[in-house]
Amino acid sequence: xxxxxxxxCEGEMTISRMTCGACGTQIDTEIAPPPFFRLPGxxxxxxxxFLRNRGxxxxxxxxxxxxxxxxxxxxxxxxxxxxxxxxxxDRMEILERLERGEISAxxxxxxxxxx
Numbered sequence: 238x239x240x241x242x243x244x245x246c247e248g249e250m251t252i253s254r255m256t257c258g259a260c261g262t263q264i265d266t267e268i269a270p271p272p273f274f275r276l277p278g279x280x281x282x283x284x285x286x287f288l289r290n291r292g293x294x295x296x297x298x299x300x301x302x303x304x305x306x307x308x309x310x311x312x313x314x315x316x317x318x319x320x321x322x323x324x325x326x327d328r329m330e331i332l333e334r335l336e337r338g339e340i341s342a343x344x345x346x347x348x349x350x351x352x
């Protein structure tokens with residue numbers, strides 16, 4: 238796993254050297270890690286499972302042993318951390334309420350349709 242924050246001071250890490258495994262050529266530079274590598278390790282693993290299952294939420298649920306609302310919450314977390322605007326706070330709140338048992342699946346579906 239690529240570290241995106243310094244384990245000593247928690248500053249943002251950069252990539253400063255790239256090396257060719259075949260010929261040994263080295264390039265010194267300074268670039269930020271790609272956004273995927275700035276995700277926490279657990280969300281990186283989630284994204285890999287999501288992609289391996291081609292976005293099939295039911296398969297993601299099975300593989301990770303988590304509920305539908307939890308899968309949706311993780312998708313929203315990834316979108317939020319990657320800066321994607323499509324993340325909806327009220328949608329997340331409805332799913333969290335459903336997961337806690339505060340509302341029924343029927344009520345959650347109705348609320349989501351109204352949004």
